[in-house]
Amino acid sequence: MLKSTVRSLCSGLFFGALVLHALAAAAHAEAQNSIVSLDGTWRIATDPQNIGKEQGWFKTPNADALDTNVPWIIQDPFPGYHGVAWYWRSFEAPQNAYADGRYLLRFWAVDYKADVWLNDTYLGSHEGGEEPFSFDVTGIVRAGNDNRVAVRVLNPKDEPIDDIILAQTPHRNKVNKYFAGASYNLGGITDSVELVMTPQVRIDDFYVHANWKTGEVNIQTTFFNAGKDSQTGTLTLSIAPAANGTTLEAATINVTAGPGTSVVNSTLKVSQPHLWDVKDPYLYRVTARLNTKGGECEQSTRCGFRDFRFENGHFRLNGKALFLKGSHTGNHWPIGQQLPYDPDWARRDLINVKMMGFNSIRFIAGVPMRLQLDYCDEIGLLVYEESYAAWCTENSPHFAQRYDSSVLGMIKRDRNHPCIVIWGLLNETPVGPVHQQAVEFLPKLRALDETRAVLLSSGRWDVTAGGEPVGIHIHRIQGQFDPSATHNGTDAPISALGITWQPGQFALHPGPKGEYSVARWTAPQDGKCDITAVYSSIAEKATTDVHVLHNGKPLFDGFVNVGDAGKETKYSGSVDIKKGDLIDFALSFGNGDYGADTTALAATIAYANGPSFDVAKDYLAKGSPWTYGYLPRTDVPDSSAFIAYDEAKTIGEGSRLGSISNPGSHEWEDILDDQHIYPHVPHSPEIVATLRNYRGVGNPVGFGDGGLANIENRPALRPVFISEYGIGSAVDLVRTTRWFEQLGKANLDDAVFYKGLLDRFMNDWTAWRLDETFASPEDYFAQTIKKMAAQRTLGFNAFRSNPNCAGLSVTGTVDQGNTGEGLTATTFRELKPGATDAAFDGWAPVRWCLFVGPEHLYRNGNVRLEAVVANEDTLAPGDYSARLQVVGPRGIRVFDRSITVTIPKTEPGQPEVFAVPVFDEEVPIDGPTGEYRFLAAFQQGAAAAGGDVRFFIDDPADMPAIESEVVLWGSDERVEKWLPTQNIKCRAFDPARKDVRETILALRTPPAPGGAEAFTELAKRIAQGSNVVFLSPEVFASEKSPVSYLPLANKGQLLSLYSWLYLKDDWAKYHPFFEGMQTGGMLDYSYYVGMLSDSVWQGQDAPAEAVAGAIKASQDYSSGLNLCVYRLGEGRFVLNTMRIAENLGTNPAAERLLRNLIKANAPTENKPLAALPTDFDATLKAFGYK
Structure with a gap:
């Protein structure tokens, strides 16, 4: 049966060795000896043919069994194995000190199905990977002698075993065929095992709810009488501060426990209760002592007086509005997958987010470790909890029972923790039977817990307007x-x-x-x-x-x-x-x-x-x-x-199913929109505008550079909780691999996965000669991770300035799923450079959210400067003086303005205003080429964070001059209109003119007649000594392939490295193409705004020069080049995917890059065309031109 997470000296419902806190000194000596931990060394063997039960493997360990730890996973001693495994452990059972006492064998979690034997006697089975269960082994256990427990564990596969397959169980996003972003299909005895000695009548469950307004503590005590006759006794209840144990109130009542289960509801009261809060997590301890003729049974749990709900436009803790500041964790660790190899990691994640200013954490699709909830209680970190059933469970004949068991097991185990304020039922689940099960589950949940908010489905990927495109038929x-x-x-x-x-x-x-x-x-x-x-x-x-x-x-x-x-x-x-x-x-x-x-x-x-x-x-x-x-x-x-x-x-017509059920509510209330947002990276100005103005209409999950149309004019139907959003980093493949090697775990599934990615990176490192720019592979990854902090700040600015945003949960807490999505730390819990500062600044109660546009402009152009003050109910209403500045190279000040910031008063019945726009103006900037900073600071009365954002100016007078003639091959109106305005001498390509080597710009559309004929003429010109810059990759496309006319025998592909949460890293070398530009490492998103394409050249033979490229090591591994040089005969050609033509006249970086490309590819000597190579027909045939 399932047990709740409370401390017990009789039924053992406490956290044992995993918990730092000692049991109360008043505990009876006999009760302190009533639990025998069976954690530690067990024997384990695999049963790939599933023959162990038939052959009686429960009788003795197999000869080929290995030692393993419990709790731990099968896949450490047996990497890559899934299916049936067997565990064995021998132990000596003490005498039971209770008259007519009972022995219980308790498992806190076995993932996924357990069949259990004790001393060759079959006890039964349990299905479900997270909830505790126990067996009464009285009469089977041999007191004072050796005993042997055997456990057959089923870690499901894609093929049925015991009529169970992985996808139809509550399993989070585990997969058997692994890919980055998923969870490994772990299994095993994943939490503690205990032998518990109890009186015949024991406290079986103990549920406490503290009412923050009245001071009443409602206590539900469940007894279990294992005997045949009723027994009378007394139940003593007491409450005391958890820190010092001084009893504040106690009561003793007479009780009668009939055979089986009995429930007693009681109430204690604390006058002037000290509330539990994120800033002051004050805890009380409630203790129950049951005395019957068989002995005394004691159980205690901590609790807190608090209330959390969504009301009047905001999440509210004890009535006070707060901006929900969270992240989600899959509790993913290397080596042990969902069990930490280093026990400290489990707490370190929580310490880190608390230190950085988070007030909440979401345990996505999997319950936390019990000690983690203890710790959240103590440090004041709000918890949003989900079970395995919340994600990716397929419908099946057993689905409803499995779903209910998983979620109810989570609630019964954890409902006494004051830190838990939200139960989550689903994640990213479309309409269908699984979604409907959750919709109809609310009454069952409320039967166990009336006190918490419930979120239906994170991201609302169901049929309502919150989960689909509004207006689409x-x-x-x-x-x-x-x-x-x-x-x-x-x-x-x-x-x-x-x-x-x-x-x-x-x-x-x-x-x-x-x-x-x-x-x-x-x-x-x-x-x-x-x-x-x-x-x-x-x-x-x-x-x-x-x-x-x-x-x-x-x-x-x-x-x-x-x-x-x-x-x-x-x-x-x-x-x-x-x-x-x-x-x-x-x-x-x-x-x-x-x-x-x-x-x-x-x-x-x-x-x-x-x-x-x-x-x-x-x-x-x-x-x-x-x-x-x-x-x-x-x-x-x-x-x-x-x-x-x-x-x-x-979509969007008719009634709408709400996203939240507040404490005490039995309905899904349509008062909050719950959305996931993962737009394209780098964020375009239109994307940033969407994030700043998003009003919870439609489903914005993965919108592109254009943002959501007409976003600023859409109605604000309800406040929005952005329950997932983020921009991650690359995985440091070098350090991650070295960590596995250092710990002697290089053979495990995740270690092998990372090593395979590192090998692919090293191939690119060598082929592209990346050591010309980066000191070492370690240096490369250090730069990729370091640049994440600025992108995180951009997200904080956008959402903290959105007045309709009630909370933000960033993806993710740490690197998980073998990806780089973590904000705080890598998979081995090394802090990411700059991320701590970015988060601490981003979550500050008062902060400046600054915006500039465009981020790169010409001298004397106008830049739009915007300032919003995010004020989380901290600054008092009134006027505050502030100073805005724009400071450029060598400290020159090109803008300086004093303004008055007015913090409005909240009118009765109206929601608090957490985002106050204070400045919006277009300002001309007359300054030299370089980096500029838009700064904001209060002059008195407010200590705001933020207040610093960069942009770039280019002076047209500094642009490199073009002396040579440029030949235009094909057409592109954008380029053809721009070149004459720059006094650059140019003419159209003439196939008949063969007197001189040329600098040729190949434009987006080939000249007539196009196809192989046009490209043959151009290839000849290259081979005879001219240089060609292919400005747009579209030029090579045919109906059959985007690379049909690429002048290479090995055409590879034009690969899309779509960049979002899992982003690519764009790099460029020190090279004449980038003369006078930001280069020599990671490319700056602000400097190159609008220019970085997702398209890369991939799979071709190594070029003569790899100048710029992109590597996506944030999720799996893929890579390619943006700018590269190939030689053909006496000439050369440049392949490009950067968005140069699209940004001419708007981003000065496009102009400078184009000028550099022209200059670098100008003939060094005025030489006539060379003769074609003797084998050139074969070359053309290899290109597919003949």
């Missing part, structure tokens, strides 16, 4: 998220979940099992029809297989972003049609992975000299021949299996 299966057909019938773009629907756009999304989503047209008459279809990705990078079928027979099969296919694929053809014929436009997940596959469909069917039809324009039209549905996944789409969608709705 959707067809789908009732109760399922996908497959789906969607349409934007509004006059503005709609962005959500990383997807942007343009006005009037129609799209399809496949199902989670690869179901084809289909738009079906039924022919209204006979005739010949012209059919066109354009499939295009409107998600970050949809990967789909797409089809057009006529009566089930394929007219077209293609791909979007799979293999060599680009982001768009087209079909056109003529077909003889009979009335009633079916044309199906279908798609599925082309790469076998579900998610982010929204693909727009522009499809038309036109009769010759007759009517025409358009899938987007005809959407929902009366009498339309279009229907929308799906096909089950098969290797080839089977049109005969078409099933029409049975739900059609506009």
Whole structure:
């Protein structure tokens, strides 16, 4: 049965050796000896064939068994193993000092299923990886003699064992086929094991709730009588400060315990209770002593008087508004995965966040260690807790029971802790049976705990407007998220979940099992029809297989972003049609992975000299021949299996399911929006504007550089809690690998994973000669991690200045899931440079949130300076004087202004204002080239943090002069219009002119006739001694591939390193291309604002010069080059992906970089073209030009 987390001297419900606090000195000596810890050395063996039970392995350890620790995981002695493992332990059992006393064998946690034997007697089984359970072993245990316990542990796999598979259990995001961002599939005896001696009547559960307003302490004591007859006795209850034990009130009542379970409800009262608060976590201890003829049983627990809820626009602790400042931790550690190799790590995470100014921590999809909750009670850290069942659990016939058991087990174990203020039921869960189970779970939860807030589903990835794009019309299966057909019938773009629907756009999304989503047209008459279809990705990078079928027979099969296919694929053809014929436009997940596959469909069917039809324009039209549905996944789409969608709705219409249930509430209250935001990195000005103005409408999870459209004019429907947002860093692959080696654990799963990534990095290090810029690989990673702090400050500025933001939980507490998402520390708990200062500054109760735009501008241009004061109910209402300055190179002051900051008074019944805009003005900046700082400071009465933000100025007079002529190959209006304004001599490429070597700018669109013919002429010119700068990667694209015309035999790919929470690091060498620019290491996001592309050259042969590139070591490993030089015959060419043309005239860095590229590639001598190499035809053939 499940036990709550309280201290017990009889049933052993206390934290044992893991807890630092000694039991009360008044405890009876006999009770102090009533628990025997079975932690320590056990024997363990694997059972890959699952034959141990049949062969009686419970009788004796296998000969090949190894020693292991308990608590610990299977995967340390047996890396990579999953399935059945066996544990054995022998121990001597003491005599039971209680008359007719009982022996209990208690397990605090076994992950996932345990079958238990004692002295060859089967005790039973328990399923569930986090909750405690026990067996009554009276009559089986041999007092004064050796005893042997055997435990068969099932760590589920993807194949069923005992009819259990991993995905259908509460398991967080564990996977058997590991990838970065997931959790390893750990298993084992993961918490303490104890032999407990109790009287025949014992206290089995002890639940305490302290009422902060009345001082009453409501106590629910549950007895268990293991005998056949009722017993009478006395129950003495007392309360005292936890620190000194001086009893404040006590009461003794007579009780009768019948056989089995009995419950007694009681009340004590404290006059003028000292409240528990994050700044003053005052604790009381409540003790229960049950005296019966079998002896005395004592149990105690700590508690605190506090109230936490969301009310009137803010989270409130004991009635006082607070900005919820949190992060989420998966409690992930190296080596032990969810058990710390170094016990200090479990507390260190909590100390670090408390020191940095956090007031809360979220334990995502997994309960914390018991000692961690003790510690949060003591240091005043609010806890938002979830169980394994909160994330990634698949629906199954056993789902409801497993979900309930997991969540209720968490609540019963931990509900006495005052630090816990929020129970979380789900994380990022779409509509469906799993979501519905949580929606309907609230009454069961309230039966155990009326006192805490409950959050339904972090991020709200369900069917309501808080989890989907408001305004989109959707067809789908009732109760399922996908497959789906969607349409934007509004006059503005709609962005959500990383997807942007343009006005009037129609799209399809496949199902989670690869179901084809289909738009079906039924022919209204006979005739010949012209059919066109354009499939295009409107998600970050949809990967789909797409089809057009006529009566089930394929007219077209293609791909979007799979293999060599680009982001768009087209079909056109003529077909003889009979009335009633079916044309199906279908798609599925082309790469076998579900998610982010929204693909727009522009499809038309036109009769010759007759009517025409358009899938987007005809959407929902009366009498339309279009229907929308799906096909089950098969290797080839089977049109005969078409099933029409049975739900059609506009998202956001109708009633809305709320995100929170406050203490005492039995409803989901629609008073708070709960969202995850992971926009593109680096943040564009539009993204920053979205973060500053986000009002909780739609789902913003992964929006791109354009931000959310019209964000400033959207209504503020409800305050928003950003329960996930962050910008991480790279994983330091060198130090991480060295740590595993130092600890002698280089053979473990996570160590091998990191070492594989390090090997890939070292290949790049050598091929790209990164030692020309970085002193060592260690130096490279130190720079990548150091730059994170500035990005964290940007996020703090944005959300602390958003008046509609009620709280922010940053991703993540530490590096976890083998990624670099942690704010505070690496996976081995080494603090990240600058992060402590960034967080401490970002969470300051009073701080300046400053913004400048643009971040890089020309001299005498206007910069918009904005200042917002974040005031967490700290500064008193009134006027405060402040000074704003802009200071440039060598301390020159180009702007200096004194202002008055007015902190408003909160009117009765209105929410407190936590963000006060105080300055917004465009200011001309006349100063020399260099770095500038916008500074803000109060002159008296306020000690604010923040108040310092950088930007850059470039003086046009400092730009490098271009003396040589520039030849333009192809067309790009942006470049062609800009060059003449700079007095740069240029002319069009002339294939007939062959008298001189040239500096050629190859623009976005090749010249006529394009294709291989145009590129052949250009390749010849390079081989004869001219130098070419390919300014835009789009120039090489064909319908077949983005790199079709790349002048290389090994074309590799144009890879998208999408950068978000898991970002890439952009670097550049000291090189003539970057003369006079910020370079020689990590590129500065402010200096290069708008210029850093996600596209990189990847997989080609090593270039002659690797000048700039990007490495994504924040999640797995991928990499490529942004600027590189290749030689071809007597000449050379430069490949580029940086957004130079797009930023000419706006970011001076684009101009300077282009000028440097032209200068560096100008011929050094006025020499005629060389002769072509004798084997050049073979070269052209290798390029695919012939």
